[in-house]
Amino acid sequence: MASDKVKSRREFIRSGMRLSLALSLGGVAGLAASEMTGDGHVWQIDPFLCTQCGRCATDCVLSPSAVKCVHAYDLCGYCDLCGGYFKAGYNELSTAGENQLCPTAAIERKFIEEPYFEYHIIEDLCIGCAKCVKGCSSFGNGSFHLQIMHHLCVNCNECAIARVCPSRAISRVKASQAYNVKGSFTKES
């Protein structure tokens, strides 16, 4: 009889606690649901904030980094003397290795017509060091710029590069607009 009483009292406390825990969970859920979106989020670089510090190449959890250089062809001047392709003190304007700025020779230079050349990034070779971006932004139009490539990015809950980015150029963007490619929206005109 007495033990029955103890048991029912214990059960009463337990169910009371359970109810309050359930209510607090519901409260948290309700609060969170009020500022929720159906869209997912991914990390992306704002090319206008990026200062080409080089940490994208070294701080990504992946090796090589999921950050790659993209080429916004719309902005490119197709220069013979490309600031993103040739390093300072180049010998001649040729594809010889000693003239190239890119440490992994990830930029392909293709002749189009006199005096224009197309520059193409070989993504598998690019390590996201931003050397070409720096060169292109300093001497050219800035058509080279870094972007996080989403077929490589594992979408860490907190981006390891964003944590150390000195210019805070990396932020979460909506998954439906996953890229900030410079000038892409003018393509139609």
Add this chain to the structure above:
Amino acid sequence: MKKLIYILLSLYLLMPAVLYGQQRFPKPEFDSGYEQPDVIAPEPRAMGLEYFDVLVLLGVLSLASWLALKKRSRQGILWLSIFTLVYFGFYREGCICSVGSIQNLVLSFADPAYVISATVLLLFLLPLIFALFFGRTFCAAGCPLGVIQDLVIIQPVSLPFWLRKTLGLIPYIYLALAVLYAATGTDFIICRYDPFVGIYRMDAPYTMIVLGVAFLLMGMFVGRPYCRFFCPYGVLLKWMSKFSRWHLTITPAHCIQCKLCTTSCPFDAIDYPSEEKAIAGSRAGAKKFVVYAVLVPVWVLAGAFVGMKSHTMLSRSNQDVYLAELLIKHPEVKSDPDNLDVQTFLSSGRTMETLVEDARIVRKKFYTGSIIAGAFIGLVIAMTLLNQVIYRRRTDYQPNPGDCYSCGRCMDYCPVEKPKK
């Protein structure tokens, strides 16, 4: 909010015009019929797949609960945990998981600009809801961090009670710090020091791999070291599971006190029947109880005091606070060309005043946050002590509902047969 988006959008649309105006080398007009290649921009993982993951988790949780409580099959739970290892671990490669989602939730409360998706909220809630009804079946077979440790257990040793209880305080401290760092928008420390995600990705910084391998090596002898002594999400699951509606039982019918199950649990999560001696001494326990109960506010205040004292140190993890302090204390770094953070700040056009102001705001948040976190840790210590003198009458060998991971190992040790209907 919507207005702001429109303004930003229109600014964004205007940008190319500005850029085109500034272009040093205008794009040439080609005569040779050159066709410009497209910019390569591969799509991210589809949102549908994220919802599918939640569905898979729901399935795993339901199945694990059924296997643990109804089917009573250790074998089934083992296979399910291997599935989790493969799917949530090696296929999905970690992020985002229920354990880390605490921080997303906290940050979304603290920072209105930070929104979370429905999948994140569901990942956070589902295991807790299941724990409230069926115990920690998530830990048994749904958590990629847990199952990898569960699978490497070969020779578990039983840890002494005092060590278990002391180390068991770490998760509370970890949780308090994780919430503090997330709420101040400083860092996601749970994700940063996640030991196993590197193993799942087969690619990680050196320190992460060392940490992960160390945990797995330790886990061969100390069952689930991360789950028991670090996991901050485990704290929440423990609270839920303690009051769960149903829970895994060792015996399918009635305990016959055979003691066969006592050595079966690698996590020391089986409670023994209360001893006669303890019953006799329960009067003395009442006195101790009063003393410890009086000490509760003392612990809380002490915790809050320690938190208040350490807020300066804690806040240094914040980028703004760190930079502001560095620039004030060591102005000579301004001429150091190798200090990227300082050089970027100097060329960014952000003034020293705004930086210091931002840092001050963050530090203020840390001040309140650290006091709350400290008080919480103090309360946890006080309650742990108090729990030691509370006497509970137990007649059977039972899994501790808070600590039990519902892995089901003990069930195979019970010689009692399932009663036939």
